[in-house]
Amino acid sequence: MIRLSLAALLLGSALPAMAQPASQPSVPRSAGTPYAARTLPDRIMLTPAADPSRGMAVSFRTDIAQSASEAQIAISVDGPTLEEKATTVTGPAGVAKDSANGPALYHQIRFTDLTPDTVYAYRLKGSAGWSEWLQFRTAATQAKPFRFLYLGDIQNGILTYASRVIRQAFHANGGIELVLHAGDLAAQRDDLDHDDEWGEFNQAGGYNWSIVPQLPATGNHEYIDVTLPNGQESRTLGPYFPLQFALPDNGAPGVGTTYFVDYQGVRFIVMDGTSAIDLGTMAQQTRWLDQTLASSKATWNVVLFHQPVFTCARPDDTPEIKAAWQPVFESRKVDLVLQGHDHCYSRLTSEAGRAASAEARADGAVQGPVYLVSVTGSKMYGLNDRARTQPDKTAEATELYQIVDVAGDRLTFRTYTASGKLYDGFNLHKRADGNHLTDTTEPTIAQRTCTGNVGPDGGKCVARAK
Numbered sequence: 001m002i003r004l005s006l007a008a009l010l011l012g013s014a015l016p017a018m019a020q021p022a023s024q025p026s027v028p029r030s031a032g033t034p035y036a037a038r039t040l041p042d043r044i045m046l047t048p049a050a051d052p053s054r055g056m057a058v059s060f061r062t063d064i065a066q067s068a069s070e071a072q073i074a075i076s077v078d079g080p081t082l083e084e085k086a087t088t089v090t091g092p093a094g095v096a097k098d099s100a101n102g103p104a105l106y107h108q109i110r111f112t113d114l115t116p117d118t119v120y121a122y123r124l125k126g127s128a129g130w131s132e133w134l135q136f137r138t139a140a141t142q143a144k145p146f147r148f149l150y151l152g153d154i155q156n157g158i159l160t161y162a163s164r165v166i167r168q169a170f171h172a173n174g175g176i177e178l179v180l181h182a183g184d185l186a187a188q189r190d191d192l193d194h195d196d197e198w199g200e201f202n203q204a205g206g207y208n209w210s211i212v213p214q215l216p217a218t219g220n221h222e223y224i225d226v227t228l229p230n231g232q233e234s235r236t237l238g239p240y241f242p243l244q245f246a247l248p249d250n251g252a253p254g255v256g257t258t259y260f261v262d263y264q265g266v267r268f269i270v271m272d273g274t275s276a277i278d279l280g281t282m283a284q285q286t287r288w289l290d291q292t293l294a295s296s297k298a299t300w301n302v303v304l305f306h307q308p309v310f311t312c313a314r315p316d317d318t319p320e321i322k323a324a325w326q327p328v329f330e331s332r333k334v335d336l337v338l339q340g341h342d343h344c345y346s347r348l349t350s351e352a353g354r355a356a357s358a359e360a361r362a363d364g365a366v367q368g369p370v371y372l373v374s375v376t377g378s379k380m381y382g383l384n385d386r387a388r389t390q391p392d393k394t395a396e397a398t399e400l401y402q403i404v405d406v407a408g409d410r411l412t413f414r415t416y417t418a419s420g421k422l423y424d425g426f427n428l429h430k431r432a433d434g435n436h437l438t439d440t441t442e443p444t445i446a447q448r449t450c451t452g453n454v455g456p457d458g459g460k461c462v463a464r465a466k
Ligand SMILES: [Fe+2]
Pocket: 153, 155, 183, 184, 219, 221, 341, 342
């Protein structure tokens, strides 16, 4: 067991991890096997098909006694008789994955030929029997008002700190129909137990991940470092992301982590910045982005990826992505660009800065793409110098979630802090000449930044310079 050998290494003995004294160097992993696969399915993750009015997919984990991938699905009824009309759907045999939590099998099942705008219930087979019935609703085929949740990096303090943000978002905002993750769902670095991290990710979101379709983008932390046969350092997608998310297969050629989903009047396009920058797929992703925007019949086009065009923490913007994608966002009139990576908050409406942007708005100028950066988990970066004048609104050392409501030609964007306070908000109105942005008139709390070593909550500043 890796867990035991790491402990032995640290202690210079064969003491089990549980016996490690508190004074030992802290290795962030849990004692025992807290996330061992069980006799009932867990890590249940719902993802949309490219056409979520007709299809959904589910990924889940079982113990190794349950090799067959089996689900039952039925149009939901209101009495406890779902079994009567349920259809059995199977997937390929489970994929084995060993970890410090022991062996497990990962399953993926795709539900097809569903009826639009309809509530379904499904359940999954484990070695001891079925999971509970879990419900989702297929999308309508036409534009119809809906709400989605956008989350920045969950990555650090996944269970300790990010979980409350996710739960607050769902608790305070009914009717969330999609969840967008801007990458770095887990940190996956060498000093962490990756299986524990994914166990925490699933515990943090709980059943919400199983009943609301998830749209994840990959961050740099979804990739792990590898040494190529020629000795060169490179990156490869870690094993958990493809096991956890059964994504639509309609992305850029050869880049399985890119895809798009049309949902009730919005086209969501998910890009992979790490693959573009480090693995040589920039050209095909840019081409595909342009084509996917050109073919969109949606009222709204939202693009989701990790490394931001305009950074709020780093010395420089992301040059490769800025050069290749920003012109496409502008020429194809993308409405929202949702990003993560910088562990701060930024809403940017003009590269020329917030004063120029406000002046243009006052003159009735049309709004181009709105660029957002946000963070959910506990790692925080300090704002860079540009962030003080370029974005309309920023935050430091603050965990956040974003609720977006789309209804016809109106889009309402609201940013809330971990405890549910309104921090930022704007409305987009799509008119014949283009988008018009207005700031929310609802009261928002004061700007949150560190002052010297003092954080916005009065304690220490936890945002470190990047
Ligand atoms: Fe990150």
